[in-house]
Amino acid sequence: MARSMWKGAISFGLVHIPVEMYTAVSDQGLDLHMLDRRDFSPVGFKRYNKNNGKEVSWDDIVKGYEYTSGEYVVLTDEDLRAANPEATQTIDILAFVDAEDVPLIYYDKPYYLAPGKGGDKVYALLRETLREAGKIGIAHVVIRVKQHLAALVCVGDVIVLNLLRYADEIRDSGELKIPATGAKSAAISDKELKMAMALVEGMSEDWQPEQYHDTYREDVLALVEKKIAANQTKTITAPDKEKAPAASSNVIDLVSLLAASLGKKPGKAPAAQDEDEEEDHEPEPPPRKKRKTGSGDEDEDVEQEAAAPSRARKTAAGSEERIAAARQPRRAAASKSTASRAASPAKSAAKGTAKSAAPAKAPARRKKAA
Numbered sequence: 001m002a003r004s005m006w007k008g009a010i011s012f013g014l015v016h017i018p019v020e021m022y023t024a025v026s027d028q029g030l031d032l033h034m035l036d037r038r039d040f041s042p043v044g045f046k047r048y049n050k051n052n053g054k055e056v057s058w059d060d061i062v063k064g065y066e067y068t069s070g071e072y073v074v075l076t077d078e079d080l081r082a083a084n085p086e087a088t089q090t091i092d093i094l095a096f097v098d099a100e101d102v103p104l105i106y107y108d109k110p111y112y113l114a115p116g117k118g119g120d121k122v123y124a125l126l127r128e129t130l131r132e133a134g135k136i137g138i139a140h141v142v143i144r145v146k147q148h149l150a151a152l153v154c155v156g157d158v159i160v161l162n163l164l165r166y167a168d169e170i171r172d173s174g175e176l177k178i179p180a181t182g183a184k185s186a187a188i189s190d191k192e193l194k195m196a197m198a199l200v201e202g203m204s205e206d207w208q209p210e211q212y213h214d215t216y217r218e219d220v221l222a223l224v225e226k227k228i229a230a231n232q233t234k235t236i237t238a239p240d241k242e243k244a245p246a247a248s249s250n251v252i253d254l255v256s257l258l259a260a261s262l263g264k265k266p267g268k269a270p271a272a273q274d275e276d277e278e279e280d281h282e283p284e285p286p287p288r289k290k291r292k293t294g295s296g297d298e299d300e301d302v303e304q305e306a307a308a309p310s311r312a313r314k315t316a317a318g319s320e321e322r323i324a325a326a327r328q329p330r331r332a333a334a335s336k337s338t339a340s341r342a343a344s345p346a347k348s349a350a351k352g353t354a355k356s357a358a359p360a361k362a363p364a365r366r367k368k369a370a
Contacts, residue, residue: 023111
């Protein structure tokens with residue numbers, strides 16, 4: 001059973017309803033840990049004394065309010081409860097308003113309220129009253145060290161306390177450049193509005209929250225499983241180069257876009273047809289590159305030889321045969337040359353003299369010049 005995070009009572013008029021508060025939502029985000037990239041060890045944080053640098057345990061930590069630079073007033077949990085016991089233990093309903101009067105931007109976080117011991121009847125009374133009146137209760141509640149504005153909403157058989165944002169926590173949108181209704185820069189024709197309404201009607205369906213889920217989280221977890229299967233548990237993927245955004249025109253033909261959207265299923269990319277057309281029409285091969293042999297004749301295409309493995313193997317085998325055939329006469333000539341050198345040392349000496357003939361000519365020329 002879930003553990004209650006707060007116990008108190010709902011109070012309005014003279015009615016007092018004991019309740020317990022439970023978290024209504026759970027965060028399903030990716031729980032990523034920080035690691036040292038050098039050895040992939042987990043990175044931790046220490047609570048340390050900023051004066052002496054020593055670590056501080058939870059038992060030695062207290063809370064304090066800094067009333068001036070470097071000076072604090074220590075506040076314990078008992079001090080915080082004693083400041084206003086009623087506020088810390090009561091959901092005090094201030095007013096009942098129509099639900100549609102509270103904009104969605106004010107809603108923050110929901111909590112379930114369950115009746116406490118002996119509170120079933122008064123709990124059910126408030127629930128049915130909210131349901132019949134079509135109202136929500138606006139209340140104050142203190143959670144931890146902050147007083148929140150809250151709305152008590154009847155959701156099925158449960159009373160939900162939804163924390164609200166205060167008006168001064170909502171930023172003013174007046175600084176944003178929003179097109180005003182009826183402005184010339186954002187003039188909407190009747191035809192565009194009619195087609196947009198037809199698109200909305202075609203995509204309308206009953207609210208089924210279970211069909212929506214975090215597909216990005218699922219894709220990341222699938223990537224994790226893929227890396228585990230490939231033993232890439234400690235491989236760092238290098239970032240790709242950022243792609244330049246596609247150039248777009250300021251002129252938008254809404255009618256053509258709406259017409260195309262009406263003819264396609266929701267979520268289908270409009271570029272799918274273009275991709276199919278590209279697959280049907282294969283691109284032409286690049287122009288053949290020619291290379292010239294020693295005789296000046298053009299040889300076969302280099303790229304074609306690289307693209308055809310079987311042909312390349314044949315060419316390589318033929319090359320090996322030609323190289324072997326060329327080596328045989330050279331080896332025979334080398335054998336003859338060795339025999340000749342063994343039979344006639346004078347010839348070898350003569351060959352050596354012939355090889356050194358070029359450097360010997362220089363002194364002869366110098367003598368003639370003298």
